[in-house]
Amino acid sequence: MDKDNNDFRLYADSAPFATLIYNDSQKWIYANLEAQELTGFNESELLSQFFWEIVAQDYQSLIKERGLSRLEGHWPKDRYELQIIQKNGELKWIEIHMNKILLEGQTAIIVGAIDIDVKKRNELELIKSREQYKILTDNLIEGILLLNSTYTIEFINPSVQQLFKRTSDQMIGKIITQACFYEHRFKITELLHLAKKNGISVDEFNFSREASLSLFEIHAKYLETEDKYLLVMHDITDRETASKNESNLVKLQNTFIKLVSEIVKSGIEEETYSRILKMAIEIVPGVQAGSVLLRDGDCYRFAAAIGYDFSLLKKITLKEEELLQTGTHDIGIIRNLKQQNERNIDDDRSYVLNSAGRTEEINEMLSIPIVIDSRVVAFFNLDNLENKPKITTESIKMARLFSDVMTAIMQKNLYEQTLSMKNIELKKLSNYDPLTNLVNRRFLSENISQLFQEVTRAGTTLYLLYIDLNNFKSINDNYGHEFGDLLLAAFGERIKERVRNADMVSRIGGDEFLLLMTSLAQEDVIKFLNRFIDEIKEPFFVQTKKFYISASIGISRFPTDGKTFQELLKKADMAMYSAKKEKKPYEFFAAFHDNNP
DSSP states (O other): HHHHHHHHHHHHHSSSSSSEEEOOOOOOOEEEEHHHHHHHHHOOHHHHBTTTTTOHHHHHHHHHHHHHHHTTTOOOOOOEEEEETTSSOOOEEEEEEEEEEETTEEEEEEEEEOOHHHHHTHHHHHOOOGGGSSSSSOOTTSHHHHEEETBBBBEOOOOHHHTTTOOHHEEESSBBTTTGGGHHHHHHHHHHOOOOOHHHHEEEEEEHHHHHHEEEEEEEEHHHHTTEEEEEEEOOHHHHHHHHHHHHHHHHHHHHHHHHHHHHHHOHHHHHHHHHHHHHHHHTTOOOOEEEEETTTTEEEEEEESOOOOOHHTTTTEEEEGGOOTTTSSSSEEOOOHHHEEEEEEHHHHHHHHTTOOOGGGEEEEEEEEEETTEEEEEEEEEOOSSSOOOOHHHHHHHHHHHHHHHHHHHHHHHHHHHHHHHHHHHHHHHHHHTTTOOHHHHHHHHHHHHHHHHHHHTTOOEEEEEEEETTHHHHHHOOHHHHHHHHHHHHHHHHHSSSTTTTEEEEEETEEEEEEESHHHHHHHHHHHHHHHHHHEEEEEEEEEOOOEEEEEEEETTTTTTOOOOOOHHHHHHHHHHTTTTTTEEEEEHHHHHHH
């Protein structure tokens, strides 16, 4: 017992955190140098106080009540963050941990305390910063070992027993390297050597625990006067797992920043799905292959596949009721794909799925639906082909993040497609005549300069034909505008049928049309006009009624009669009115000008 007490006091005196002990006297009976430095009181001042007296007023009743309960054998919460009153009257935040010990044959309560003032002031920064881990956060929860000069374990605290699931009898007397992972045995020997040389040393090690390996951060301090080593062990297995998860999240973020950049430039194209699928397989743990099902009307088709024969898969479609994916629109794990496909799908498609899709080799499928406006627009199916389950809660967590990002991307893409279609419609409405579906005056005025440039480069002539229907007002007056509109649409259709694809036909308002013709000699234009006048005279049938119409046409030429659209339009208009006045079917502006100098 004396040896245990000596070992304990050796540990407590050397501990890098404040250590105090009280017993049924309700006063402190021990306070190490760290405790004196933390509170500002010397040892005699502390040992004269009840254990609750140094606690700030807001916490004093709680600590007193629970501290006394421990002496009675009860054990309420053993970790607190509270404020103490230092000797200089200033408040200081500390974190304390308590445990019951036997000291000199009597029950006593040991209290470990660390200064957390910085933590309380900078809590958010500390949470975010992985580099802010403390060397020692808790003297009772952290594993404490005392080794002799031969690295044999002489003392362990209860946390070591809990960490390794071994009793003190099973560990005390053993050399520390026997508990360490084989490859790290030389490494821990080097750690202890550096601690003896430098006073303290830190490193990370794998230790065997319950048929698995756990990663520990170990702080070794050499106690020169006793020729022993104090080891403080901190289990960082979860921290390293979190670090890997954080790395995956960063990778996911960087991947999708790149992906979004690509999609912003070019939109989601067919090959884009293959790149997205590849990224998902790289990011989500436990999967090695996958496919993408994309909604196409009431069915789904394969838009990408990795690890499978996409050339065959893309030839089949699946109805919604034939899918194995969850009907709840949530991420799900699917197993026994081959058997389920054979039950749900006809033999031909089932054969393609099972052969090209290797369904018999899929141990489990992680199905990720992309839902927009309560409707599944796609499924990203990520598959585990290994012979044991690999998809974990971490896989599902990453899949949810992937789903959120892909939903946002596809929703944006769908919105942009809809907006693009509406812009096309608006552009068409602004540039086309809705009655005849011919380009309008605005379109001509904005685009004719390109025609002028082509004609100038080719050294040819552009002819602008201004066509005005004769006496059309009487048709509207006698039969109504409904009949008039139908007749105008029919006339526009007849013009389009009689001209070349290279010619441009436009309705510029009312019963007025324009026809632009290039790469023709004037005699060819005259031949066209004579033929066209005869074709106009053929009857039009509108709702069982027969109509005969005629037109007056004025022609101007670029660049002879003008070099702008407005000049050509004005001169063709003048020639048209001259033809109408003279009751001629058409007239060139040049002839009109010669007759009207």
